[in-house]
Amino acid sequence: MPELPEVETVKRTLQPKLAGLTFTDVQIFLPKIIRTPEPEEFKAKLINKKIVKVNRRGKYLLINLNGGLNLAVHLRMTGSLVYCEPDKPLSKYTHLILSLSNNSQLRFADMRQFGRIWLVPDTSMNDLAGYKDLGIEPLDNLFTKGFLKKELRRRHVRIKPLLLDQTFIAGLGNIYTDEVLHRAKINPERLATTLSPREIARLFHAIQEVLQEGIENRGTTVRDFIDGDGRAGNYQEFLQVYNREGKPCCHCSQNILRKKVCGRSTYFCPSCQKI
Numbered sequence: 001m002p003e004l005p006e007v008e009t010v011k012r013t014l015q016p017k018l019a020g021l022t023f024t025d026v027q028i029f030l031p032k033i034i035r036t037p038e039p040e041e042f043k044a045k046l047i048n049k050k051i052v053k054v055n056r057r058g059k060y061l062l063i064n065l066n067g068g069l070n071l072a073v074h075l076r077m078t079g080s081l082v083y084c085e086p087d088k089p090l091s092k093y094t095h096l097i098l099s100l101s102n103n104s105q106l107r108f109a110d111m112r113q114f115g116r117i118w119l120v121p122d123t124s125m126n127d128l129a130g131y132k133d134l135g136i137e138p139l140d141n142l143f144t145k146g147f148l149k150k151e152l153r154r155r156h157v158r159i160k161p162l163l164l165d166q167t168f169i170a171g172l173g174n175i176y177t178d179e180v181l182h183r184a185k186i187n188p189e190r191l192a193t194t195l196s197p198r199e200i201a202r203l204f205h206a207i208q209e210v211l212q213e214g215i216e217n218r219g220t221t222v223r224d225f226i227d228g229d230g231r232a233g234n235y236q237e238f239l240q241v242y243n244r245e246g247k248p249c250c251h252c253s254q255n256i257l258r259k260k261v262c263g264r265s266t267y268f269c270p271s272c273q274k275i
Contacts, residue, residue, distance in 0.1 A: 001059070001076060002219070004171025011228075019051055022048060025047065026046050033095050033115060036118050037119060049067065051065060060131065082109070095109060137170055143169075143207075148200055158188070160177060163177045174242075174266075175242045179240060188273070243267065251272050
């Protein structure tokens, strides 16, 4: 699933292309991806709406429109939102085409059909599934070492599933959580309440550093991710533990292990991340 760096990358590639343009036509090929309103109303409300800005909240991509409307997109596992010219060949998984006032198109494709799209007013954003409960943005100024220390002290759960909890921190997923914990030298099964002040400080810096590196490298493409230009990311070339089972740790040369932690495949170094 695209995580914060991937969605941020899509946002950054689309923002300069879409701002100021107007939607002129809507073609829906898979109605179930439109969660609200009904497809015909979705089409009627979207046509002639001007794009003000492209934003992101957690893993949600938000296209702010005039009139106080928002086109919200969650890419889920294999979704993509790509800006292109109308003569570009269609992917067979294209489910939505939004025509733009400069004669270009914005296309939503999704092989597994898990992605979802909403058209909602500003006042109804909290009606989106999971949106109102999103936690703090990890690259926001409000996210501090003090905040992290306070929150970890009162959460008697394992650190890996806690970091994956979108109501705690918005945007972290399986890839970046494994990378963060490895950089911070914290075992994924450690209880959050057992982390020392030094470990919490390492964790705080690792979260921000890994996410920033992911963004700078335009996200991670393990299988399907592409940005708003249709290009794959590069951060998979720099992953230190994720998807590297049996390969040597870059710090100590011990082989990377993989195990299930709360139902999620988890990669870690048994030497650098001792329990």
